Amino acid sequence: xxxxxxxxxxxxxxxxxxxxxxxxxxxxxxxxxxxxxxxxxxxxxxxxxxxxxxxxxxxxxxxxxxxxxxxxxxxxxxxxxxxxxxxxxxxxxxxxxxxxxxxxxxxxxxxxxxxxxxxxxxxxxxxxxxxxxxxxxxxxxxxxxxxxxxxxxxxxxxxxxxxxxxxxxxxxxxxxxxxxxxxxxxxxxxxxxxxxxxxxxxxxxxxxxxxxxxxxxxxxxxxxxxxxxxxxxxxxxxxxxxxxxxxxxxxxxxxxxxxxxxxxxxxxxxxxxxxxxxxxxxxxxxxxxxxxxxxxxxxxxxxxx
Amino acid sequence: xxxxxxxxxxxxxxxxxxxxxxxxxxxxxxxxxxxxxxxxxxxxxxxxxxxxxxxxxxxxxxxxxxxxxxxxxxxxxxxxxxxxxxxxxxxxxxxxxxxxxxxxxxxxxxxxxxxxxxxxxxxxxxxxxxxxxxxxxxxxxxxxxxxxxxxxxxxxxxxxxxxxxxxxxxxxxxxxxxxxxxxxxxxxxxxxxxxxxxxxxxxxxxxxxxxxxxxxxxxxxxxxxxxxxxxxxxxxxxxxxxxxxxxxxxxxxxxxxxxxxxxxxxxxxxxxxxxxxxxxxxxxxxxxxxxxxxxxxxxxxxxxx
Numbered sequence: 226x227x228x229x230x231x232x233x234x235x236x237x238x239x240x241x242x243x244x245x246x247x248x249x250x251x252x253x254x255x256x257x258x259x260x261x262x263x264x265x266x267x268x269x270x271x272x273x274x275x276x277x278x279x280x281x282x283x284x285x286x287x288x289x290x291x292x293x294x295x296x297x298x299x300x301x302x303x304x305x306x307x308x309x310x311x312x313x314x315x316x317x318x319x320x321x322x323x324x325x326x327x328x329x330x331x332x333x334x335x336x337x338x339x340x341x342x343x344x345x346x347x348x349x350x351x352x353x354x355x356x357x358x359x360x361x362x363x364x365x366x367x368x369x370x371x372x373x374x375x376x377x378x379x380x381x382x383x384x385x386x387x388x389x390x391x392x393x394x395x396x397x398x399x400x401x402x403x404x405x406x407x408x409x410x411x412x413x414x415x416x417x418x419x420x421x422x423x424x425x426x427x428x429x430x431x432x433x434x435x436x437x438x439x440x441x442x443x444x445x446x447x448x449x450x451x452x453x454x455x456x457x458x459x460x461x462x463x464x465x466x467x468x469x470x471x472x473x474x475x476x477x478x479x480x481x482x483x484x485x486x487x488x489x490x491x492x493x494x495x496x497x498x499x500x501x502x503x504x505x506x507x508x509x510x511x512x513x514x515x516x517x518x519x520x521x522x523x524x525x526x527x528x529x530x
Numbered sequence: 531x532x533x534x535x536x537x538x539x540x541x542x543x544x545x546x547x548x549x550x551x552x553x554x555x556x557x558x559x560x561x562x563x564x565x566x567x568x569x570x571x572x573x574x575x576x577x578x579x580x581x582x583x584x585x586x587x588x589x590x591x592x593x594x595x596x597x598x599x600x601x602x603x604x605x606x607x608x609x610x611x612x613x614x615x616x617x618x619x620x621x622x623x624x625x626x627x628x629x630x631x632x633x634x635x636x637x638x639x640x641x642x643x644x645x646x647x648x649x650x651x652x653x654x655x656x657x658x659x660x661x662x663x664x665x666x667x668x669x670x671x672x673x674x675x676x677x678x679x680x681x682x683x684x685x686x687x688x689x690x691x692x693x694x695x696x697x698x699x700x701x702x703x704x705x706x707x708x709x710x711x712x713x714x715x716x717x718x719x720x721x722x723x724x725x726x727x728x729x730x731x732x733x734x735x736x737x738x739x740x741x742x743x744x745x746x747x748x749x750x751x752x753x754x755x756x757x758x759x760x761x762x763x764x765x766x767x768x769x770x771x772x773x774x775x776x777x778x779x780x781x782x783x784x785x786x787x788x789x790x791x792x793x794x795x796x797x798x799x800x801x802x803x804x805x806x807x808x809x810x811x812x813x814x815x816x817x818x819x820x821x822x823x824x825x826x827x828x829x830x831x832x833x834x835x
Contacts, residue, residue, distance in 0.1 A: 253690055258699075259699050259702065261702060262694070316623075318621075318623075318642040318646055319646065339698065341621065342697050342701075345688075345694045346688075346694040349686075349688040349690070350685070350690070355681075356678045372678060373661045376658075377658060377661045379657075380655070381654075384654030384658060385558055385571060385651035387654075389567070389651040390567060390651070394564050396644065396647075
């Protein structure tokens with residue numbers, strides 16, 4: 226990561242721009258009926274965000290030699306699910322946040338009822354994107370079996386045994402003291418499930434993939450999901466509001482359980498580093514086409530926002 | 531409908547019980563982690579509701595000779611989408627209702643944050659059910675192409691150009707005077723899209739179906755969707771709270787536009803009757819296996835709740 230130009234930053238920028246175009250295309254045009262909802266959906270999705278989940282789709286697909294054109298749909302789908310979850314999490318009934326990605330949250334900008342519908346409609350759109358071939362599309366398309374597997378994986382990762390379940394676990398945990406196992410259970414659901422699904426959707430794009438490779442990529446995904454959350458907790462304690470694009474120290478202010486609070490900041494960083502080593506181990510049999518997966522793992526534990 | 535025993539009531543009760551078992555099976559067991567969310571999901575879905583949308587799936591499938599076992603998944607999926615929409619519509623940011631299907635609304639019983647997650651997770655579950663084969667399942671399954679078409683149709687019907695879009699149109703209409711075209715546009719999205727999807731999902735279960743039949747069933751579905759809403763409006767004016775299971779006159783109290791308000795009660799009933807005649811016309815080339823579709827159309831314009 227010390228070389229100049231940084232290959233990861235170039236790879237990431239390229240794929241951020243790629244998924245941005247795909248999202249722009251997948252979202253309903255702003256001027257179409259009902260316009261207020263469509264404007265709000267575009268506001269909630271476009272123009273900001275690290276796009277780590279789409280990056281994982283592209284990186285896992287690239288590791289198995291899938292052309293990027295076949296990965297645009299699953300890359301959009303995971304980001305649409307992520308964006309919907311942010312809109313709903315920010316609502317007054319949940320975290321009641323005013324600021325997201327450096328802008329007013331969706332309900333602050335468009336009203337609470339519209340923000341509710343934005344989240345609902347973005348979830349529907351995620352599944353639509355996975356199975357829909359736009360009119361006039363040419364070239365190869367994902368096989369039906371791959372798409373069905375993607376729908377099933379994304380639905381499971383989003384639902385009550387995945388991300389939405391993680392939110393419920395988080396709600397029940399607020400103000401309580403969690404032990405490490407409970408904290409990890411929360412994060413495995415809340416953020417881990419969708420990160421894992423992102424890697425798996427990328428992997429499923431390649432029909433020839435054997436179960437051994439899928440298992441190793443899944444192990445990579447589990448480790449990176451947890452490492453990502455530990456880093457998030459560390460940043461919430463150490464970061465500055467301007468860099469984060471959200472209110473710093475928000476979790477501590479609400480007495481939410483965090484890794485640094487439970488383990489201490491030093492051991493929390495060590496745990497993230499161990500998880501990084503495990504991702505490298507999981508990818509050991511893969512060649513340099515898996516480098517984007519390696520770069521993302523390194524970024525996950527080193528990032529500052 | 532004057533015979534005794536009434537064949538529609540028997541058919542409906544049979545299929546209500548059938549989809550209830552399928553929903554019971556599709557929903558996560560109440561004791562499983564996270565329990566509060568899973569209990570609330572079951573509360574929002576099971577034990578009440580007319581199950582008109584599942585009935586349309588079974589009826590459209592039966593008209594094309596599809597075995598009922600292949601229709602359980604799409605029947606569950608449309609009801610899960612409907613149930614999620616009710617939970618979110620009832621939230622304080624939307625209609626702020628206290629009573630639904632004769633019970634406290636989901637957010638009254640489980641809290642607002644949980645109700646938000648219940649709706650989110652039910653939507654994910656709807657798509658999961660469509661593509662997931664439970665472990666140990668034997669016998670025929672829906673072909674992959676049929677499932678993909680169902681996911682696409684259901685996602686489009688649920689999203690910003692379907693049901694969620696209808697909610698947004700409804701929000702924008704509150705307190706304003708709508709003309710008939712605007713009112714119909716709202717209902718085509720808000721309730722019509724999912725009713726239409728229910729008929730289409732039933733039809734797509736049969737791979738041999740030609741486009742002419744799909745078009746006629748779609749015409750049936752559009753008419754029944756609008757007739758259903760006109761009847762709903764009439765009941766809101768004329769019905770009693772006890773029979774409806776929700777607060778009577780609620781729409782008028784909020785100055786929401788309705789058919790009886792726009793057309794007068796007599797012409798509103800006449801319009802429902804005309805739509806019924808058109809459903810019969812759309813089904814004219816189908817034999818007695820389409821009788822359940824005919825019964826549902828008659829019920830739609832005659833029901834008292």
